[in-house]
Amino acid sequence: MLTKVTDTSSAQARRGKDIQGIPWDRLNIKREKYRQTRLEQYKNYENIPSSGEVIDKECKQVQKGGNYYEFCHNTRLVKPTILHFQLRNLIWATSKHDVYYMSNYSVIHWSSLSCKLSEVLNFSGHVAPNEKHPGSLSEGFAQTQISTLAVKDNFLVAGGFQGELTCKHLDRKGVSFCSRTTYDDNVITNAVEIYDSLSGGIHFMASYNDGGVREYDMERFQLLNHFHFPWPHTSMSPDSKLITVVGDHIDGLLVDSQNGKTVSSLVGHLDYSFASAWHPDGRTFATGNQDKTCRVWDTRNLSSSIAVLKGNLGAVRSIRFSSDGQFMAVAEPADFVHIYSTKGDYNMRQEVDFFGEISGVSLSPDAESLFIGVWDRTYASMLQYSRRHTYKYLDCYV
Template identity: 75%
Template sequence: MADDGEIANVVDEMDGDYYGRGENDGEVEQEDFDRLRKVTDTSAEHARRGKDIQGIPWDELSITREKYRQTRIEQYKNYENVPLSGEAVDKECKQVEKGGKFYDFWHNSRLVKPTILHFQLRNLVWATSKHDAYLMSHYSVMHWSSLSCNLTEVLNFQGHVAPSEKHPGSLLEGFTQTQISTLAVKDNLLVAGGFQGEIACKSLDRQGVSFCTRTTYADNSITNAIDIYNSLSGGVHFMAANNDCGIRDFDAERFQLVNHFRFPWPVNHTSMSPDGRLVAVVGDHRDGVLMDSQSGKVVGSLKGHLDYSFSTAWHPDSHILATGNQDKTCRVWDVRNVSSPVTILKGNLGAIRSIRFSSDGKFMAIAEPADFVHIYNTAMDYKKRQEIDFFGEISGISLSPDAESLFIGVWDRTYASLLQYNRRHAQSYLDSCL
């Protein structure tokens, strides 16, 4: 993973340090900029009346949406560690029919301002119910309730964060001005990882922070990903993937390190299979691996990607695994035979940086770095997809535990917001149910 984009002319003013700028990007004209600043929330009713889901007033601007979309696709700069990896995979990819309608737009909340601190790490949005989402906004972990439309701060890392409980190995002095690189929230447990190997754990039903630690003091110690899961013994664990080539497994009830696995390359993402037996591991290497969760032994190799991977996700049946890569593809594998992927799916703009399966296994959502989230129907062999099209860098995506809601964090200086889509049902009256 790298040590350490403006939605051109009309839409964004993002810092140039991030990938995504087009070659002809420039300053926003003052007249257009003034119009953009007046944008408000968009509801499903507004969208049905023809309002842009982000509230962009295209009819008042100097460029059409269609023209800007075309320009954006042509000029977006995808980050690659292996040059031209995205172009090399074109012949392998399945052409998937667009036009599926699995989730309907519900609301775009401008009050919510998701942010990203590292352009390769996009796991910063998590839903704990169809109404509740947690996300990073600058130094703060925020909670958004779409039911009450309230945004509240859960934890602020800009000041001093120290544990209120005593556990062996906990860094009792805590941290100050911690830059959060990754986040995970499941049930009542929140785990945040930092740029210097920090980990902070909080129980959402209790005051204060339960546990703080530094996983490593290596020079390049960024915490790239956190996975919260149920272990084979039935307890809750979380696994931290680090740039120091390590994976550390913690018992989340006692906050104790129980395993430390090492790899020959920085680990960018890990995820535990739902049955608790296999760990998917990807990082700064073209190949991913399958690791036995108990012994740490590598039991399978995932060969085919042409660049480094930053996302993995398991189907609920524990047989199907998806990996996302900077070669712009998501590869779907059957772990019972990994000699070749089940299918290869390609994005429009760039790397596949987030993947989520629905809890019932019927859908898989994948996010590019910006502008596009794709939802595939797994029951139809990934042959039909819904394309969600907007403008802005994506801080993360999350399906609610009941698969009823999809949240998308949009990071943009003008259009930062949280998009919510709700699952489509044959019975329309269900759309009004809470």
């Protein structure tokens, strides 16, 4: 019964119900007016004053009207949360029905098929490993505040505010590995990523505010590489040869994953960046910045970006490419997710428009589903969109 009250289905949305269940007809402000107010009053966080205004003249005018994903479902049973305003990678889909997210101290699994929630890990109490690996803290942690998360296949890696790392196999009970990488004062985990390594095994990389970028294998949880940069927030290329490094600086870096040496600088953004992602082709990648732009780069010519895409409201906090490379989802801190078609040189986009802070955005591995975590005191929820398909072969039966 609770599900019916708190959910919005695609059929209800087609009949005019607000996708978030906001009763605009009972409020003393119309949706269009409230949208205008939000656009005028939302305060974008900047480290470099007026970076968003200065960059306007350089931005590509991208046509709205793309229709790649259609609204499928919204549930307010799911209540995603955020702990750090700049780190918004707390939503991970492992199939078109299964999504993992942070809610306060808990990692929760949501099945959009069964409409059921299940707690995977609770960090409010004591979390300790039940496997023995060299370097693992057998005593574990208590009351860990999770700043960033990665879930892929059957693996989960969570990074904490005090440099904590917790690794879990989703098909095993308990936790496999716990580590505190450093005891520096400023050691928030900025990003974690799970990927297939050059050697064939599954590795993960964690980047920290202390400047450390550490690579581990997911089998024995041994530290394989430790690089140091002034401001790391990292993402790994599909062939595991290159790393993008962005962070508390207007420039980014492209780095060799084997030796940590800089291959190229990335010059163009006007503020600090806390998002990056790679296209599956291994040549194209994107960076998201507090100057309200997403820049798309080609490794064959890094003298300038190939596209500068401007948001509506604030910084670009999360970027995801679809597994087939056809789409790029770009999340602002609140209210807007933009889906760009990569085929037409990023000239066309779909705008997903709602209200609330965004805890993360994730495309399912088959690119069939798009999930958006919304953090809001009243309307916290999980938005789900489904890929639109045009079946041209059916035309012959019409």
